[in-house]
């Protein structure tokens with residue numbers, strides 16, 4: 139095994155009392171590059187690509203408070219080819235990361251902290267424009283489109299990442315055409331190659347929606363009005379329609395100025411889903427009232443006659459503690475309270491009658507849902523999600539047979555989102571593997587687990603030992619070998 143390291147820090151933010159900085163939430167401060175990793179089992183010889191996962195990894199101890207959503211982005215990648223694997227992790231070097239790196243300390247505060255005088259002055263000066271005091275961490279997710287890998291954070295622009303090096307190129311704004319926020323969860327139509335995206339404002343009650351064509355050019359942006367600013371983390375698309383989630387996790391700077399949380403779940407304000415033709419204008423949107431809820435992530439959507447069908451992980455409770463400073467929280471001491479319990483759920487929105495049919499499809503708390511993305515926008519038989527009650531298993535839903543299978547990582551072995559990787563020349567929807575990082579809380583080791591999707595409950599076909607700790611993170615992506623070959 140060959141290994142190289144670059145160390146950034148000697149001080150360690152994990153020494154604070156913040157649960158988001160302890161255990162395997164604590165950041166790592168080395169960038170390492172390791173070849174010829176030890177593999178338990180056997181990597182499929184036909185597997186050729188790179189699994190990359192994004193997540194928070196604060197470069198410096200926080201000024202005061204810190205939420206897991208705020209850490210500087212770090213990418214953890216495993217390159218797999220000819221049955222062998224190598225690993226590297228790299229910070230996403232945004233301008234904000236560079237400014238803090240040059241200063242040798244944190245410069246940006248937390249949204250959990252009431253604004254100080256300096257922030258108030260900047261708020262007033264900047265009015266409804268972007269907040270320069272909010273750090274674009276690029277820490278949430280990744281998308282490959284038009285031969286380009288982008289690291290995403292919903293409050294700002296994407297950052298282009300060079301592969302397979304995982305070095306940051308710079309912020310990516312589509313030649314200056316992107317002038318607003320960009321979701322962490324854009325959708326790529328597998329038939330047309332188009333990428334659909336949106337961005338919501340935390341100041342104005344509006345959403346910008348646009349389409350990037352297969353050649354990587356923004357083809358039009360339209361504005362959608364909503365009653366009040368909300369956290370709109372994800373959306374969904376079908377070949378004909380785009381679905382927006384106006385769900386009541388509200389944003390209020392007035393509330394923050396009163397010393398109350400910036401973000402708050404207000405189910406009494408109701409929830410609505412908006413359906414817009416793919417190339418429609420904002421005013422063409424048709425809204426459907428749904429039972430109050432919150433949705434971080436959609437699984438998929440599809441057209442079915444007059445209906446648009448949406449599947450997502452839906453929670454009807456959203457504890458205030460989710461966005462409170464850790465010191466102000468009561469409860470079980472877990473970083474995310476157990477009250478947060480989304481389940482896989484289906485809505486049928488009838489465009490002709492305006493009727494909504496909704497039902498839970500399971501009762502196991504899950505999130506980070508994924509599908510075989512070659513079928514995005516079509517009705518899939520299968521879906522995959524992460525058990526956020528136990529954290530140590532993945533679920534595979536079979537919607538046709540209304541059942542699920544589980545893959546346990548083992549006692550004390552905590553996983554994350556499972557990313558579906560199709561087998562080359564796949565012969566079925568689930569012909570492929572699910573990949574996720576697993577951390578053993580007992581011995582502190584990390585590994586990449588490769589699960590055969592058609593033999594879901596079995597032991598992983600391969601466990602790639604990572605000779606460095608991989609902190610818990612958010613979303614991952616599979617970069618096909620052919621894209622890596624093109625650099």
Ligand SMILES: [Fe+2]
Nearest residue numbers: 322371435613
């Ligand atoms: Fe997300």
